[in-house]
Amino acid sequence: MDIDDNKSIPGETDDNQPVTGETDDNQAGPGETDDNSASADEDESDRFFRKLEKENSGYLSVFGDDLRKSGLSESTVRRHLMNADLFLNEFLMYRECLTMKAGVSMVGSFLGDFFIRKCAWSTPGNIKTTAASLKKFYKSMLGHGLIGSDSYSHICDEIKNHMELWQKDCAQFNDPDQEDPFYPV
Secondary structure, X not given: OOOOOOOOOOOOOOOOOXXXXXXXXXXXXXXXXXXXXXXXXXXXXXXHHHHHHHHHHHHHHHHHHHHHHOOOOHHHHHHXXXXXXXXXXXXXXXXHOOOXXXXXXXXXXXXXXXXXXXXXXXXXXXXXXXHHHHHHHHXXXXXXXXXXXXXXXXXXXXXXXXXXXXXXXXXXXXOOOOOOOOOOO
């Protein structure tokens, strides 16, 4: 899968790696008291999150503009934006510490696990509508040269090949009379 790093929007980072919190030999480790390195790590982590928030806001703005230009109603635009925001700012940024570009490979984990188990409103039907939102979001990013065509194809294939399983798992997860598909007994 090719991710086109040559295109960017203002404020975008090329750092698609998670912040790990690992320390150098010269830095204080867990439980040690080097206030300077602790605050430096915290400042670096805070800067990384602020940078991601700014980037994600830019991506969502571009996406919203594209949706409006396509003639969708404002309520449909809001729904797609809320779904993309959940993916970018809750799942990728806070849970996985990843950028939008790195999120290309995480759509399956989001729709097939996180969304089902963590979003109380998940149903087989809204897994499909959320997947449609993510496809539209990444198609918009492709249209602006922010991801490559191989990345977009990967997302489409992932959704096409797994949708039926995700919907089945969601229905089973939501039925108290059935075994939990994620933690079978």
